[in-house]
Amino acid sequence: MPQLWCISRSTASKTTTKGAMTIATPDKTKKENGLSDYGIIYISGAIDGGTAESVCKEIIEYNIKGEAEQIQMIINSPGGSCPAGFSIIDITEWSRIPIYTTGIGMIASMGLLIFMTGEKGRRVITPRTSILSHRFSAFNIGNHSQLIAGRKEEDLEHERILSHYQAYSNIKSKEELEKYLLRDVDTWLSPEEAIQYGIADRIEPLRKR
Template identity: 30%
Template sequence: MVPTVIEKTGRGERVYDIYSRLLKDRIVFLGGAVTDETANLIVAQLLFLSNEDPNNDIHFYINSPGGSVTAGMGVYDTMQFIRPKVQTYCIGLAASMGSVLFMAGEKGMRHMLPNSRVLLHQPLLGGVSEGQATDLSIQAAEMLKTRERLYKVMGDHTGQDYDTISRDCERDKWLDAEAAVEYGCADDVLKHLPMDD
């Protein structure tokens, strides 16, 4: 069930579902796994907000265990493609593909909340457990290319070199808010929402 909010206007009251109301304030929310469906919704919201006002920042709140790399890279590419700056906020967890989306925010505008965490690791191979040896070999080669591409993206956004990213992602690497800033995934830790100027 999606909650609704009532906004009073000069013409009476207007009822919004909570996500539509947040979108009105240029807030996009990923609360769950990165799937084709969630990625398509986020891409549509980013494109809408970019078209509506290309000079006003977008605020992207992330609480995600990760998910589909291909779906997530669609969101990532859109974040890089649009004109508005995308501020990212880690609220709770940015894991796996969620961490890539979080660190892809505008440099200087990637915010951790104090008790949030980031999880880095190599992409997981899913959905391939049987088949012809040739097909399995193709899938394995594609997975290695995907891993290489993700590590390069992570390095671009953290300032870490490829070998460091590769070594750190060999197993799960958990970062609390301060460690995420130190590693280069985030720029600061916010205890309160900044006041508008």
């Protein structure tokens, strides 16, 4: 079976320091400092099965307890596994509690798809957020017959991504999506362009000290 990845090819540093705030980016969901007590889920680093399991469990737990009026999902990710990312997307759509998304640092590839799934009108990015939209990459190992069989899943994955953009952007035709957001090459977007294409709702102005 092909390994399908929706991830930025560029490498991000392990830790970003801004003023007195340090944002670490391991490939796990951050739960330190009691963030979950405040309805906050923080996703950083590459999205894999472990990340998906942690995020999905948290969303399910919030829904079972029924105490949070909304969930705030903060995303700083270069992307990752397509199946892992879509499992987060499925649970986000399933949640009875609205999930607000905030993009910081980088929302790229599958990280962007997860961000887009947030509650309409509540998908916020910062002025310095890097935004990348592109097609997924596949890594295939197997004999000739296995590679041919795996091609079907690759085509299905592309259709899933197209359908997601059609649902969460203001571009509805396959042809226009492949022209503007899912081109043959990487598409880097400014926060203003993300607003224009309807994949984000608002740019959050940062307080100057």
